[in-house]
Amino acid sequence: MRTAGFSVPFPTGRHLAIVLGMGLLSPPIGSSHAATSPAAQRAVPPGVVATNLPGVHNAFCIGTNLFSGSSPATDEAFAALARAGVKTVLSVDGARPDVERARRYGLRYVHLPHGYDGIDPATQAQLARAGQELPGPIYVHCHHGLHRSPTAAAVMCLAGGNWTPEQALSSLAFAGTSTNYVGLYQTVREFPATQAARAAAPATPFVDTAKPSGLVEAMVAVDTRWDLLKAVKAAGFKAPPGSPDVQPAHEALMLSEHYREAARLPEVASRPADLRQRLEAADVAARDAERLLRDFARDPQPGIHADLERVFTNLGRQCTECHQRHRDKSSAGPSPGGRP
Ligand code: HEC
Numbered sequence: 001m002r003t004a005g006f007s008v009p010f011p012t013g014r015h016l017a018i019v020l021g022m023g024l025l026s027p028p029i030g031s032s033h034a035a036t037s038p039a040a041q042r043a044v045p046p047g048v049v050a051t052n053l054p055g056v057h058n059a060f061c062i063g064t065n066l067f068s069g070s071s072p073a074t075d076e077a078f079a080a081l082a083r084a085g086v087k088t089v090l091s092v093d094g095a096r097p098d099v100e101r102a103r104r105y106g107l108r109y110v111h112l113p114h115g116y117d118g119i120d121p122a123t124q125a126q127l128a129r130a131g132q133e134l135p136g137p138i139y140v141h142c143h144h145g146l147h148r149s150p151t152a153a154a155v156m157c158l159a160g161g162n163w164t165p166e167q168a169l170s171s172l173a174f175a176g177t178s179t180n181y182v183g184l185y186q187t188v189r190e191f192p193a194t195q196a197a198r199a200a201a202p203a204t205p206f207v208d209t210a211k212p213s214g215l216v217e218a219m220v221a222v223d224t225r226w227d228l229l230k231a232v233k234a235a236g237f238k239a240p241p242g243s244p245d246v247q248p249a250h251e252a253l254m255l256s257e258h259y260r261e262a263a264r265l266p267e268v269a270s271r272p273a274d275l276r277q278r279l280e281a282a283d284v285a286a287r288d289a290e291r292l293l294r295d296f297a298r299d300p301q302p303g304i305h306a307d308l309e310r311v312f313t314n315l316g317r318q319c320t321e322c323h324q325r326h327r328d329k330s331s332a333g334p335s336p337g338g339r340p
Contacts, residue, residue: 043170045163054080058145060175065136068153068175070145071095078105087135090127092152093142094261099208109208110134114148115221116257118183119155121197127152128159129203143264150175151184158191159198165191180290182250218262225255226319229289229312237296237308249293255315256286275326282318285311 047063055077059069067086071093072078078098081089082105090110091097097109110130114123130138140156142148154168163171168188177184231240232248239246262268263279289311296304 043166044174045157045167045171048171048174053077053084056080056141056145058176060150062153062157062171065138066131066153066156067137067139068145068149069139069141070149071141071143072102072139073098075101075105078102078107081139082106084137084139086137086139088130088138090130090134090138090140090152091142092127092140092148094213095143095264096212096266097209108135110206111208111210112152112206113210113213114152115261116147116181116184117254118187119151121194122201124155124159124187124191124194125198125201126204126206127155128198130206131156131160134206146175147177147181147184150177151187154188155191158188165189180250180253182247212266215262215265215267218258218265221258222255222262222319225251225258226315229255229315232293233308233312237293237300237305249290249297252286252290252293256283256290259283259286271326275322278318278322278326282315282322285315285318289315 045062048060050060051067053059053067053069055074056072057070059067061067067081067084071091072081072089078101086107088108088110089097089102090112092112092114094113094115097111099109102109112123112126112130114120119127138156140149140153142152150172154163154171157163157171158165158168165188168191169185172185172188179185228240228243228246228251229248231243232238232246232251235241237248239248259279259282263276263283268276268279289308292304292308292311296308
């Protein structure tokens, strides 16, 4: 059985050309990467090429044994992965993988979810092991294939000793990973420094469906970000005096991601639709806060300050109102009196 084999030198353009010649991969499309700057394009490591896999978005391949892209959700997508020779589908997304459908196409799923604020060393070590031990080619995906899966793929390449951190950073730029996700970029930039922590992490068996992190965990994360954002507000919508490293807009971005991931949890799908709608509204409000905090950092106008006051008041109200409706009362539904 062929493993992904990241320990061998990376395929050169010639190898890639052979794969392309076999019709396994479509020629580079590049259109989904239009936002990438020419400088970043130039520095992109050899073998990183945008590819067209029907049914998924933002797909690119790294050499011949690793792909990155969006979540496959249809038969068309899994069939395309199988046609491209993929053997293992590695999800780094929180959603439950479609293990059954993958199996029908002869594909094995491995689930190693991580968030938008970076990949902890233990998960990095698991990704490294996945690259060494699992049958390849591997298709690594998150939800959209823009931010988390390119980072995971870069970690696998770094762990295989194939890339320098600089090359890994340019692969993120190529993939369109937003630099606003500072934790993802930091994971790649600080990869050499976290070697000892990776080595110390115990190897755990690969599973096709990780235990879902539930709404409670999402809320604990929301709570942490909100505490930081309250400190940001108290400091006049700037980094709090004692914590110069806090990046206000980034905290709001992470808050929005926690809400967005929460809205996609299976346990939320089985609860009243109002809960999901409120989580989505909270995501939108947190994105507004992010944008305003960025604008305010550039140009601290009173008008933006007033908008921030309003958005923060709304964000706080959303916690209370949603808790009243969905947390602080019986989950048995409306009382016999019929009041909602
Ligand atoms: C859209 C609805 C919604 C919004 C908005 C929301 N929450 Fe929650 N929160 C919940 C629900 C539902 C629970 C109960 C989860 C459970 O026990 O299953 C919860 C639980 C919690 C908990 C308890 C976690 C634990 O350890 O049990 C905390 C803390 C919390 N939320 C903080 C916040 C903060 C702070 C905000 C606003 C910044 C917020 N939440 C916004 C729905 C929401």
